[in-house]
Amino acid sequence: MAGVDRMLHCKRNVPGQSKSAKQTLTMVLKGFRTSIIMWLFYTLIPCLLTDGGEALPAPQNLSVHSANMKHLLMWSPVVLPRETVYYSVEYQGEYESLYTSHIWIPSKWCSPIEDAECDVSDDITATVPYNLRVRAILGSQTSAWSILEQPFNRNSTILTPPGMEVSRNGFHLVIELEDLGPQFEFLVVYWRRELDTKEHAKVLRRGGIPVHLETMEPGAPYCVKAQAQVKAIGRNSAFSQAECVEVQGEALPLVLALFAFVGFMLILVVVPLSIWKMGQLLQYSCCPMVVLPDTLKITNSPQKLISCRREEVDSCALAVPSSEELFQAWI
Numbered sequence: 001m002a003g004v005d006r007m008l009h010c011k012r013n014v015p016g017q018s019k020s021a022k023q024t025l026t027m028v029l030k031g032f033r034t035s036i037i038m039w040l041f042y043t044l045i046p047c048l049l050t051d052g053g054e055a056l057p058a059p060q061n062l063s064v065h066s067a068n069m070k071h072l073l074m075w076s077p078v079v080l081p082r083e084t085v086y087y088s089v090e091y092q093g094e095y096e097s098l099y100t101s102h103i104w105i106p107s108k109w110c111s112p113i114e115d116a117e118c119d120v121s122d123d124i125t126a127t128v129p130y131n132l133r134v135r136a137i138l139g140s141q142t143s144a145w146s147i148l149e150q151p152f153n154r155n156s157t158i159l160t161p162p163g164m165e166v167s168r169n170g171f172h173l174v175i176e177l178e179d180l181g182p183q184f185e186f187l188v189v190y191w192r193r194e195l196d197t198k199e200h201a202k203v204l205r206r207g208g209i210p211v212h213l214e215t216m217e218p219g220a221p222y223c224v225k226a227q228a229q230v231k232a233i234g235r236n237s238a239f240s241q242a243e244c245v246e247v248q249g250e251a252l253p254l255v256l257a258l259f260a261f262v263g264f265m266l267i268l269v270v271v272p273l274s275i276w277k278m279g280q281l282l283q284y285s286c287c288p289m290v291v292l293p294d295t296l297k298i299t300n301s302p303q304k305l306i307s308c309r310r311e312e313v314d315s316c317a318l319a320v321p322s323s324e325e326l327f328q329a330w331i
Helices: 002-012 018-049 094-099 254-286 323-330
Strands: 060-067 070-076 086-092 117-119 131-138 164-169 172-177 184-192 200-204 210-215 221-230 243-246
Touching: 060 131, 070 131, 164 221, 164 243, 172 184, 172 221, 184 210, 200 210
Parallel strands: none
Antiparallel strands: 060 070, 070 117, 086 131, 164 172, 172 210, 184 200, 184 221, 221 243
């Protein structure tokens, strides 16, 4: 300050310049004072907001791992000794980014969470760029937001061939595909493994259930491969490795052969028995044999009212028995 006063004293001796020098010096002092105040403000205010402690670090190294339409936002965790740090995730679609850039929408399943990753598959519902950001939370403290460097678009997801299980049920070729979600459908190609055999294709709308493809011929191997398709992004996966099954050249399945044997044995037993019973019935109906009971026989009678010998009815005298008599004769 002594130098400043000396400079002012010297300036007073210069005619016409004392007034302008005073104005210049006043402006310099005001600017210096403003700089000191701003420096104190930016230095002390963060300390006051964090109660004198260090600021909560923001999550780093944000990235998105996406496969088969499952989108996982990941980041490096914030590690503090003896503290559990939580995280909050928000996203911003194309509309919010272009027309309402100040609006961020909290993620459905990640506000807040303890893990250093968030499944944002349900949040990303359109094939447009999405901005994603995450911050750390510790009690009443929150870190600054960390934003994904490049917006994420779901059409960059990695599509892998679906898992499948090929089997045979009797003579039926059956396939069961991995259930990848409602956005997927599958192109299944199958063929009989012979030279110049034509391939057949079938589109399945969902996985997780067995589906019959074709009736197989004995002794011929059949092969199947499948491809996943997502119409929402207009992309397909590669085809899976072909799997083949074969039906052996057996004449009949075991159960069918067993039923045939039982039926044959029944025919051998029932048919002869039925013929014999029908013969007995016809003989009783057409040519009955009449035998006189012993109580009606009179012996030592001169009149011999009744002969002791058997009387034979005229040959093949037709007699129609009643239904009750037919039933008793059958039994």
